[in-house]
Amino acid sequence: MAGVGSSTWGLAQWLEYIESCHPGEIDLGLDRVSQVATKLEINLNKSFVFTVGGTNGKGTTTRLLESVFSAAGLVVATYTSPHFQHYNERIRLAGQDISDQDLCRCFAQIEAKRSDIPLTYFEYGTLAALLFFTQTAPDVAVLEVGLGGRLDAINIIDADISIVTTVSMDHMDWLGDTRDAIGFEKAGIFRSEKPAICGDLDPPQTLIDHAQSIGSHLYLRNVDFSIFEKDESWDWKGRNQQGETLEFFDLGMPSVPLQNAATAIQAILLSPFCVTEAHMRSGLSNASLTGRMQMLKLNQSQCILDVAHNPESAAYLNSALSKLPPKQTHIVLGMLADKDIGQVLQTFSLEVEHWHLVSLNTPRGATATQLQAFFKDYAPNHLDKITLYSDVSSALTYLAQQLSEQDRVVVAGSFYTVTDALTYLTSP
Template sequence: MHRPIDTTSWHLSDWLSFYEKLHPVGIDMGLDRTAKVWQTLRQRHHIERIATQCIITVAGTNGKGSTCQMLADCFAGQLNQVGKYTSPHITVFNERIQINNNPVSDQLIIEQFQRIESARGDITLSYFEATTLAALLVFFFEQVECAILEVGLGGRLDAVNIIDADAVIITSIGVDHAEYLGENVVGIALEKAGVCRPNRPLVFAQTDIYPELIEYTQKQAIPLKANGIDYQITNQITNQITNQITNQTLNQAVHLPNKSYPIPANLAELGAKQIDNAAAVITLLDWIGYLPEDYTDALAQFALAGRLQKIAQAPDIIIDVAHNADAANNLRRIIAQHRHRYSQCYAVIGMLADKDHAQVFAALDGCFDRVFLGDTPGTRGLSAKALAAIAAPYLTCPMASYTDLTAALAAAKAMATPDDVIYAFGSFTVASALMGHPDACPNSSSP
């Protein structure tokens, strides 16, 4: 029987610790428990919709957070209240729940946890389920006009899927969390498409859409626009001559039937995947009537913590949350794109134990002159020595192991010259550990 707990003096950290331990399984796929609590909350607080104008869900293996940020930036000039829910966070929990690109207050989150606790009865919720419900309640009570929701894991059985989205973007499909989603990319794609609803738009950002996914959308009456079929991304190089020096600029655009939209040139610096994400955002917002006239200005300012984020200069230190094979392949292309700028290229790497380390290292062989490995903390963490043993068959450069990530970065920085670059990546844990590094710039940027 559920016994009330005195939570009147609890801080946000107390609530988060409580929900970390409440449910016996950390990741428990399924909607039943979350849906039951949500139904109680809806009835109690007379909730019809969590946003007054539109709800957009973003699913995919990589690129979800970036796509959510691009959407939020495009909505910012049109609407007064834009909610964004993403995970995980890098520095503080409040990063997950934002309104107008600002994390909401501890008190506002605590108020939602109190409502959840009074509604859940004997139902136990996982950390992600409880925090998802808190985000939904924040958006409702703050009367956001648009809610942008990032799927946590998969789609069909993810807690975010208790909400019927008005539109969906699926960013990319790859193998990650194989113990829950399997290793068949078609099956993974169909699992992610479970967040779609009949007669509500879906944009598929990845090129080469799977025939099985097209068939699924047709059977479910889901309107679909797919990259490479319903819209195309074109590339054109222009030459500008200044003082007898030729500078090349890559101009990219999204082409829809009877119209085309340029993509801000600075996004090319972040690689092809971000171009795909931006093209999907443009396509969806044009489709549903929310593409602002100044969308290029909105997208040109795109920046997101932990996504090719330069935190220091001379040497450049660039943090990225790449942690699976697809993200590693994208990082390899970025490194190659910018390699001519630097003398030596170093890496600081830390990874969680449940990732496909071999595939990540196989994708990155030949990219670095030296690698510095650091222990990752937590129950899912992996020691640097264990990671080095996995990396050894794939990375031919010298490697060194350290007991924590900050020590690994300090060693890399001690070896580097101002003309070098250090890429730090492997998990959100790496970004979290290094964002507060004393060399980090207060105003960071992309490479």
């Protein structure tokens, strides 16, 4: 192999290299990434920056912001994680994934400047995104937090508007084992004298207190903005930059959770850009996201992919499925072993024809047998509706041969599960 940083390196070589550079997958803290960012002269002052954190809904809120601002004619950049099939998905500019060439160039520039400062895989990617946005100066940059907020690499950037979508129990080994502890970590992205928005209906007091202590202008759902859901449309009410009350009536139902759409609208109306109601309606109707109630086909059967992996996101998936025309539902479930598997199972109140449990071949992945063990305590009525598989593709291969258009397949439980399903479903 050529020397580190060689111009002959392709993206696969760079990704292999940056994955090997740090012994830990996660190493929260801002010191190392800040030092390298300073050397790279990273500066997003030419862009209006949104930072999006929260337990669930970060990806859809980011996509909503991108879609609406794009409809208004602005150049939008987004940084999200993880990716599904291609690393380039993480960094987007003007609706397009970053090219291999630009990504490799950014990695090479980071490597040339970092000296002996160790960086994690996520920190390399974050710096590449921030460097690319510094060089391209989009009108709007939307940065999705990777984990938590206060000590996440994204937090080296001061956001013009910060968003916390929801606060739930997840990643407790890193963020704390109470909602108050987790809420404080997520509130770490707020900035003094800047708007901060929380879409959670019951925000932890620590989040509210932190916003007050640093002088953030906090906007809360059902206090400062709200939604009214109707049969086939919804209304929104909130405030603009000047503090004036605004209302939108009979908005079309988006393909993403309404609570995230409501939060995104409030954030957009606090920005300095001219976004009309027509832009808003267009952006909301066009916003969709891979792996979030994504509808595909498995032969003749409807196949829905959703990354729901904790009780809150599973509850949304259960609700969304209950609103669809009735079909016999087969759930392909694969999860990481450190997730709240039992509570996720309990959340599914809809009638499930059969559970197809799959092993995830990743270091933190649960085996199908481990998943099955939770049914005795959390879903005992479903014990006779379980089949085990070695992987996602085995389950989908079986279902493709057995099911008809009267059936519905739902693939859920993890980004890994959905990624494997996407690979299977999109392969020639």
